[in-house]
Amino acid sequence: MPFIVDKIDDRTKARLGTLQTAHGTVKTPVFMDVGTCGTVKALEPRDLKEARAQVVLGNTYHLMLRPGASVLEASRGLHSFMGWDGPILTDSGGFQVFSLAKNRKLTPEGCRFNSHIDGHEFFLGPKESMAMQRVIGSDIAMVFDECLPYPCERDRAEKSVEQTLKWAAECRAQERAPGQLVFGIVQGGVYDDLRRHCAEELVKMDFDGYAIGGVSVGEPEEEMYRAVDASVPYLPEEKPRYVMGLGVMHQMAECVARGVDMFDCVLPTRIARHGTAITRRGNVAIKAAKWIYDQSPVEEGCDCYCCRNFTRSYVRHLLSCGEILGLRLLTIHNVYALNRFMEDMRAAIAEGTFFEFKEQIKKDTKSK
Amino acid sequence: MPFIVDKIDDRTKARLGTLQTAHGTVKTPVFMDVGTCGTVKALEPRDLKEARAQVVLGNTYHLMLRPGASVLEASRGLHSFMGWDGPILTDSGGFQVFSLAKNRKLTPEGCRFNSHIDGHEFFLGPKESMAMQRVIGSDIAMVFDECLPYPCERDRAEKSVEQTLKWAAECRAQERAPGQLVFGIVQGGVYDDLRRHCAEELVKMDFDGYAIGGVSVGEPEEEMYRAVDASVPYLPEEKPRYVMGLGVMHQMAECVARGVDMFDCVLPTRIARHGTAITRRGNVAIKAAKWIYDQSPVEEGCDCYCCRNFTRSYVRHLLSCGEILGLRLLTIHNVYALNRFMEDMRAAIAEGTFFEFKEQIKKDTKSK
Numbered sequence: 001m002p003f004i005v006d007k008i009d010d011r012t013k014a015r016l017g018t019l020q021t022a023h024g025t026v027k028t029p030v031f032m033d034v035g036t037c038g039t040v041k042a043l044e045p046r047d048l049k050e051a052r053a054q055v056v057l058g059n060t061y062h063l064m065l066r067p068g069a070s071v072l073e074a075s076r077g078l079h080s081f082m083g084w085d086g087p088i089l090t091d092s093g094g095f096q097v098f099s100l101a102k103n104r105k106l107t108p109e110g111c112r113f114n115s116h117i118d119g120h121e122f123f124l125g126p127k128e129s130m131a132m133q134r135v136i137g138s139d140i141a142m143v144f145d146e147c148l149p150y151p152c153e154r155d156r157a158e159k160s161v162e163q164t165l166k167w168a169a170e171c172r173a174q175e176r177a178p179g180q181l182v183f184g185i186v187q188g189g190v191y192d193d194l195r196r197h198c199a200e201e202l203v204k205m206d207f208d209g210y211a212i213g214g215v216s217v218g219e220p221e222e223e224m225y226r227a228v229d230a231s232v233p234y235l236p237e238e239k240p241r242y243v244m245g246l247g248v249m250h251q252m253a254e255c256v257a258r259g260v261d262m263f264d265c266v267l268p269t270r271i272a273r274h275g276t277a278i279t280r281r282g283n284v285a286i287k288a289a290k291w292i293y294d295q296s297p298v299e300e301g302c303d304c305y306c307c308r309n310f311t312r313s314y315v316r317h318l319l320s321c322g323e324i325l326g327l328r329l330l331t332i333h334n335v336y337a338l339n340r341f342m343e344d345m346r347a348a349i350a351e352g353t354f355f356e357f358k359e360q361i362k363k364d365t366k367s368k
Numbered sequence: 369m370p371f372i373v374d375k376i377d378d379r380t381k382a383r384l385g386t387l388q389t390a391h392g393t394v395k396t397p398v399f400m401d402v403g404t405c406g407t408v409k410a411l412e413p414r415d416l417k418e419a420r421a422q423v424v425l426g427n428t429y430h431l432m433l434r435p436g437a438s439v440l441e442a443s444r445g446l447h448s449f450m451g452w453d454g455p456i457l458t459d460s461g462g463f464q465v466f467s468l469a470k471n472r473k474l475t476p477e478g479c480r481f482n483s484h485i486d487g488h489e490f491f492l493g494p495k496e497s498m499a500m501q502r503v504i505g506s507d508i509a510m511v512f513d514e515c516l517p518y519p520c521e522r523d524r525a526e527k528s529v530e531q532t533l534k535w536a537a538e539c540r541a542q543e544r545a546p547g548q549l550v551f552g553i554v555q556g557g558v559y560d561d562l563r564r565h566c567a568e569e570l571v572k573m574d575f576d577g578y579a580i581g582g583v584s585v586g587e588p589e590e591e592m593y594r595a596v597d598a599s600v601p602y603l604p605e606e607k608p609r610y611v612m613g614l615g616v617m618h619q620m621a622e623c624v625a626r627g628v629d630m631f632d633c634v635l636p637t638r639i640a641r642h643g644t645a646i647t648r649r650g651n652v653a654i655k656a657a658k659w660i661y662d663q664s665p666v667e668e669g670c671d672c673y674c675c676r677n678f679t680r681s682y683v684r685h686l687l688s689c690g691e692i693l694g695l696r697l698l699t700i701h702n703v704y705a706l707n708r709f710m711e712d713m714r715a716a717i718a719e720g721t722f723f724e725f726k727e728q729i730k731k732d733t734k735s736k
Contacts, residue, residue: 042696074663
C-alpha cells in the first residue's frame, strides 16, 4: 500500500498520512511546489531541500512544448534533467491545453492545438498525456481531464464529466513509468450529484489516489468547500486526496479539515516575483516604501535563509531595483513559509490541536 | 603595511601579494566581482563564498541613487546591508557620472547631474564621493576622477589629468571609514608622458594603492597594454596596482605580466545573463541550439555548483525558457571560472610557470 493513514483527527476529518513514492516518502498533508518548466522558478534543487520541499510538480503541457519529449528522453527523465531526486508529480496537461493553448480542436480522442509560445501544432489526449508523463518519469501521474470553468451550465458539466470518465479509463489502461502512481480527478463543477457520480465511477477504476479538480477557478470560497464536501465522502479512506491549484493557508486548513491530503499552487512563487511575502499574519507587500529603513526580517520568527540573513530594507531595495536576488529571496521565503505551515499543521494534527490551529490561521490571515 | 609582495616572477613582472583589509586578507592577483547595487546580480553572499570570490565591488554612483546614503546609514553600511562579511572595494562614482548620468554640469568642485533612473538631481565631487564611500564603509575607496574617453585629444587629456590630480588630493584629505584604504587612479589616456606625470604626482600624495584608469574603454588591446606599461614603472613596488574594468582571461594575464595585481569587470555576470559561459577554451554560447541534447556540463572539468549538477542541455533549456535559474547557474559558473582562473594564475606564479600559463591561455582563448 503506497498510502498509509497514520492518524485521523477527533474533531475534523483531518488526517496524517505517509505516501510512498519511487523517489521517497511524503508526509501528508503536503503542499507541493510548482516547477512548471523543470525548475521551481528562481530556485535550484538544494534550495528546495533547504526550504523543506517534499514534492515538485511538473507541468506536462509546458514540458511537452519545452524542452520536449526527446530532450527529456535523452536526459533519462525529469529527475536527472533538473537534478531533483525527490518525488515529482505531473499534471496531465489538460488544464493548460484548455486555458493557454491556441486554436483548440477538441475530439473524443483529445485536443489538437497550437503552442502558445511558437504556434507549433501538438495533440494531447489521454494516451499522449500518459506517454509524456511516462517520459518525464514522474512518481505520480494525473489522468487527462477537462477542467470545467466557473460558472458552467449543468448540461455542459454533465457531458464533460462523461468525457473525463472515458479519458480516465483510457489513462488507467496505459503503460506507466516504473513505480509510477496514477491519480484520478473528480470533476463536476458545482453540481453535487455530478461530483458524486464522477467520484464513484473513478473509484471503480481503482486509482492510487484521487484529486478534486475544477476548484479554485474563480468560484466563491464556500463553493470550493462545497465541491470538496460533495466529493470526499465517495472517495476511499485508504487513498490520498488532492485538491489541485490551492495554496492559501486558511483554505488549505479548511480542506484538510474536510479530509484532503495534498495541495499545489503557483501562488507562493508567483507573488514572490511580484514582491509579496506570505506570512502567518497574512501577505506583506515587501516592495512598499514603508519598509525602506526597516531592519526586521521579512517575517519575524521565520528561520528561512532570507529571514536569517536579510532585512526588509534590503529585500525592498533589491525589488525596487529589479534585482533578481530580490525575487529569489522572497521565493525562498514563500516556499519555506508554506512548507513550514504544513509541518506545523501536521504537528497540530498529531497533537490533537488541529481545530484550534485552523481557527487561528483563519483569524490571523483571512482578509489580510 | 597592508600590502606585502610575497614573490616576483623571474621572467615577467608578475607578482604574488597579500592585501590586508578591514574585512580580511586578499590574495593577489585577484579578480573582484562587481555587485553594482548591493548584490552581485543573481547571487547571494553564500554563492560568492562558494564561487571563491574574495572581494565584492560596489558602485558608489548606483548606491547613492538607490538605496541612498540614509538607508545604508540605517543599516550600518553595505557589509551588513547585503550580508557580505568579506572585503568590499568601491569605485568613486566618477565613471558612471560621466557615462550614465543625464544633464551633467561640470564645475571644479565636481559634477551636478540628474539620475538616469528617475531624474532626481545629485552632486558628486571628491568630497561627496568620499563621504558616500565612508557611509558605504568599503574597505578600499577609490578617488573621484574623470575617466577619459577613447580617442581623446591631447589638450583635453592634459586638462583632465590636472583636474583628476586636484580631486585626488582633495579625496586624500577626507575623513575615512575605520580601516578604509584609499587608492589613487592614474589617468592620461594614450599619452605616455601624461600617464607618467599623473602617476608621479599621485605617488607624492602617498595612496594605499594605485589604479590604472581609462583603459578597456574601446581602445585596441595593444593601447591598453601600452597604458599599463606607461604607468607601472612610476608606481611603488610595495603598493597594489589595479587595472579597472578588465575581466578577459588573457588580458588579465598580460597585465599581471606587467606588474598588475587587481582587476574587476561586469563581464562574467553580464554575459551569463545573455547565455554565455566563460571557459578556459574561450566563451561558449550555451543558449545555442546545438547543445539541445548535450549531456556534458557547461565546462568539462569545472567543479562549480552548476557544472557538478547540470548539463548543457538543461541550462540551455532554462535559458531558452527565460527561466531565472538559467542565468543564475551561468552566473555561478562564470564567477567561479574567473576566480579559479586567478587561483591557478597565482599557483603558476608560485611555481615559476607563469609565463607558460599566460601563453597557454592566450592560445586557448584568444579569438574564440
